[in-house]
Amino acid sequence: MSAPTAHAPGSGPARAAGASGTGASGIRAKAGELIFAALALALGVFVFVGAFAIRVPSSGTQVGPRVFPFLVGTILVISAAAVLVSVFRGKVAELEEGEDIDDTARTDWVTLAKIVAFVVAHIALIEIIGWPFAAAVLFGGVAWSLGAKRWWGALLIGLALGLVVYVLFGGLLGLSLPAGPLLGWLEPLIDGLGI
DSSP states (O other): OOOOOOOOTTOSHHHHHHHTTOSHHHHHHHHHHHHHHHHHHHHHHHHHHHHHTSOOOTTOOSOOTTHHHHHHHHHHHHHHHHHHHHHHTTOOOOOOOOTTOOTTOOOOHHHHHHHHHHHHHHHHHHHHHOHHHHHHHHHHHHHHHTTOSOHHHHHHHHHHHHHHHHHIIIIISOOOOOOOSSSTTHHHHHHHHOO
16 A cells, blocks of 8 residues: 655645636636626627617718727627637636736726726817827826826827827728817818828
8 A cells, every 4th residue: 555645735636626617716717707708798789789879871982980889899799708608618717827916916996996087088078179189188197097107108199099090080981080179170181081
């Protein structure tokens, strides 16, 4: 008869049970993936419903305003379905075990609140100051919330991206994004592109 073998901490049967998803971390991972799939599915359905509410002109030859919402909604629904199928098949992603991950760290609610505030400000400011400047506020504000040292650089990058999106959507897709009082002179130029 052989002597029982001693297992080092973090190995052996206890380790194997946790790795197969039957331990507490496995249950947490499964619950997290189910919540993610439910949120993605709900968001996808919301996007689809919103897309059907968009009025499309009958005589339009360009890509309509429903294309991007349909694309995003489809990606969300397919992603949610794929996650649900894999969870029900027992394939749960392993929790991150990198040495730079602190499992005991708490959620930084202040940073999260700042980011939510900048998203709300972006939505509120689009009509008041225009899309490009509202995008700059969002981009710079989120970068500052996440600890960017050169927040003014993020603000300028956000303005540049906002202008590019404004020109692309207005000139190439025929969608109207508000330019705001400072950039109102751009609207006739964008309308003239009519590609």
